[in-house]
Amino acid sequence: MASPLGQSPLLTRLVEGALEFLWPARCVGCDEPGTLLCPACAASLPAIDQRFACPHCGAPFGWLVCTNCTEPAPELGRVASAFAYEGVVERLVKVYKDEHERRLAPLLAEALRFAIENLAECEPSVLEAIDAIAFIPATEQAYLRRGFDHMELVARELSKRIGLPVADVLVHHRAGDQRELGGEEREENVRGTFEVMGEVWGSRLLLVDDVITTGASLREAARALVARGAFVPLGASVARVW
Numbered sequence: 137m138a139s140p141l142g143q144s145p146l147l148t149r150l151v152e153g154a155l156e157f158l159w160p161a162r163c164v165g166c167d168e169p170g171t172l173l174c175p176a177c178a179a180s181l182p183a184i185d186q187r188f189a190c191p192h193c194g195a196p197f198g199w200l201v202c203t204n205c206t207e208p209a210p211e212l213g214r215v216a217s218a219f220a221y222e223g224v225v226e227r228l229v230k231v232y233k234d235e236h237e238r239r240l241a242p243l244l245a246e247a248l249r250f251a252i253e254n255l256a257e258c259e260p261s262v263l264e265a266i267d268a269i270a271f272i273p274a275t276e277q278a279y280l281r282r283g284f285d286h287m288e289l290v291a292r293e294l295s296k297r298i299g300l301p302v303a304d305v306l307v308h309h310r311a312g313d314q315r316e317l318g319g320e321e322r323e324e325n326v327r328g329t330f331e332v333m334g335e336v337w338g339s340r341l342l343l344v345d346d347v348i349t350t351g352a353s354l355r356e357a358a359r360a361l362v363a364r365g366a367f368v369p370l371g372a373s374v375a376r377v378w
């Protein structure tokens with residue numbers, strides 16, 4: 137359920153993170169100078185309450201299962217998303233990815249930590265026995281365009297915060313354009329687009345991504361990992377399109 141954050145610890149951490157920087161910055165939400173995210177915009181972020189979110193895809197509505205998840209993938213366990221993908225959150229992700237504002241990586245990592253901690257309040261066992269953080273990497277084309285792997289950077293920031301190592305094990309091949317596709321078509325379109333490099337047999341991974349639209353990419357990446365003997369009991373994203 138999306139709701140304003142108010143003066144939550146997340147807000148404090150996001151704003152402190154944003155104020156750490158010494159060179160000129162502007163709020164992604166309102167253009168206020170001096171910060172990447174001002175307190176007012178941070179307070180307006182539509183946080184998803186994990187108690188009321190879909191356990192399979194992190195959608196804000198669907199405590200048992202949302203309308204997208206009639207057949208959840210057995211390869212992927214619980215999924216939590218921090219925010220609904222709208223307004224300032226949309227800007228946050230776009231400025232980070234498309235305007236290459238790498239200083240937002242710590243904020244996005246804070247969002248992931250927020251989602252995971254919020255979920256752990258409802259289900260204390262979710263973080264138990266997780267060995268490492270895997271991430272949905274950029275395709276080669278996106279990497280060349282941006283000059284950095286946006287989720288690798290976020291995963292490394294998250295690693296510092298939750299004390300788990302990063303498992304850089306996925307390779308992401310380009311799928312056809314997803315934008316016009318519905319759920320089933322997306323599932324088909326991403327089939328086989330992830331490859332696992334390195335040893336993952338027996339590891340229990342937290343899999344993170346920036347935005348979940350239908351969850352097709354996250355599920356496909358989980359499938360590739362599980363096919364190589366890993367477990368993916370937990371997924372998390374910064375935002376869920378709904």
Ligand SMILES: [Zn+2]
Binds near residue numbers: 165166173175
């Ligand atoms: Zn602002």
Ligand SMILES: [Zn+2]
Binds near residue numbers: 194
């Ligand atoms: Zn769902």
